[in-house]
Amino acid sequence: xxNPPSESANLFNDNHGSGYNxxxxxxxxPLDLLLHLIKKNEVDIYDIPIAAVTRQYLEYLxxxxxxxxxxxxxxxxxxxxxxxxxSRLLLPVQVDEEGGEEEEEDPRxxxxxxxxxxxxxKEAAQQLEVLPLLGRDAFVRSSELPxxxxxxxxxxxxxxxxxxxxxxxxxxxxxxxxQTFHEVGSEQITIxxxxxxxxxxxxxxxxxxxxxxxSEGTTRDYLIATFLAVLEICKLKMVKLTQVSSFGTIWITxxxxxxxxxxxxxx
Numbered sequence: 511x512x513n514p515p516s517e518s519a520n521l522f523n524d525n526h527g528s529g530y531n532x533x534x535x536x537x538x539x540p541l542d543l544l545l546h547l548i549k550k551n552e553v554d555i556y557d558i559p560i561a562a563v564t565r566q567y568l569e570y571l572x573x574x575x576x577x578x579x580x581x582x583x584x585x586x587x588x589x590x591x592x593x594x595x596x597s598r599l600l601l602p603v604q605v606d607e608e609g610g611e612e613e614e615e616d617p618r619x620x621x622x623x624x625x626x627x628x629x630x631x632k633e634a635a636q637q638l639e640v641l642p643l644l645g646r647d648a649f650v651r652s653s654e655l656p657x658x659x660x661x662x663x664x665x666x667x668x669x670x671x672x673x674x675x676x677x678x679x680x681x682x683x684x685x686x687x688x689q690t691f692h693e694v695g696s697e698q699i700t701i702x703x704x705x706x707x708x709x710x711x712x713x714x715x716x717x718x719x720x721x722x723x724x725s726e727g728t729t730r731d732y733l734i735a736t737f738l739a740v741l742e743i744c745k746l747k748m749v750k751l752t753q754v755s756s757f758g759t760i761w762i763t764x765x766x767x768x769x770x771x772x773x774x775x776x777x
Contacts, residue, residue, distance in 0.1 A: 538672045540588035541628045543570060546673040548625075549756065555625060558618055560599060564592040570676065577679075577734055595621065670751035670760055672741075675720070678760050679737050682724045699732045704739035712749065712764050720751075720760035 547563050547570075548555055568589060574581055598617040616622075704723075711718055723736050740762070743749050750765045 539582070540585045541625060542632075542671060543567060543585070543673050544588070544621075544625060545629060545632075546671065546677070550677065555629075556622055558622065560592065560596045560618060564589075564596050567592055570673070573676065573680065577676075577737060591621065670753045674753060674757075674760065675737075675740065675751070677757065678720050679733075682721060682733065699729070699735045701735050701739050701742060704732075704736045705743055708736075708739055708743065708762070709748070712762070717761045717763045720762060723762075 544563065544567070547566050548558065551559070551562065551566075553559055553563075571581060571585060571589060574585075595617045604614065708718075708723060711723075720740070723740065724733055726732075740749075744751060747765055750763050752761045752763065753759070754761075
């Protein structure tokens with residue numbers, strides 16, 4: 511297993527509430543979040559329900575702030591843009607002197623153009639990313655899980671995106687009763703602890719479901735530290751995330767095989 515770079519060592523020693531920040535820009539940007547919301551709501555990109563999308567977008571920003579995700583200015587600019595579009599849609603339709611309605615460009619048009627162009631280049635990048643690497647610097651890893659075996663037959667599923675992880679974490683929070691959140695002042699859960707726990711678990715098992723990582727903790731500190739630990743080991747490319755179906759189970763596997771596994775594959 512690859513050891514974390516030394517430049518991240520200081521981050522591992524911090525509790526999630528003591529200044530640990532994940533720079534969202536290193537993962538994805540505001541257009542990625544909008545595309546995620548459009549996909550989640552199953553709406554036409556040419557007819558975006560601005561009110562609903564704006565509300566959900568702001569909810570995501572609040573959750574990202576709670577998780578100490580360092581939201582870049584681009585996210586705030588997009589929030590302002592959405593609010594401006596929403597306000598323009600609420601304005602009464604202008605009537606010309608002849609009593610007819612003046613034709614105005616849909617306030618959403620420019621945003622739609624940006625989203626479509628961004629989506630086009632993003633899909634092209636994803637297609638390049640999944641070009642065959644077998645035999646050069648990647649190896650097939652077998653799995654006992656039927657769901658992952660099926661995905662391995664056609665390995666063209668793009669990596670799980672940041673906002674898919676945030677959505678999965680939202681589901682974890684929603685599944686727990688409010689009264690389970692309590693603070694234990696004498697115990698601090700660090701990101702380093704949870705990174706070690708996750709990597710130890712992956713030494714024993716080929717794959718772990720994202721939701722399983724939260725099954726033993728009921729405190730908010732534990733849940734947030736676990737989520738940030740997943741982000742950190744993803745950033746360091748120590749694990750690979752797989753999601754066979756949209757909004758389905760996210761599986762976590764080791765990104766690098768052990769020497770024994772690689773030798774087994776050669777035989």
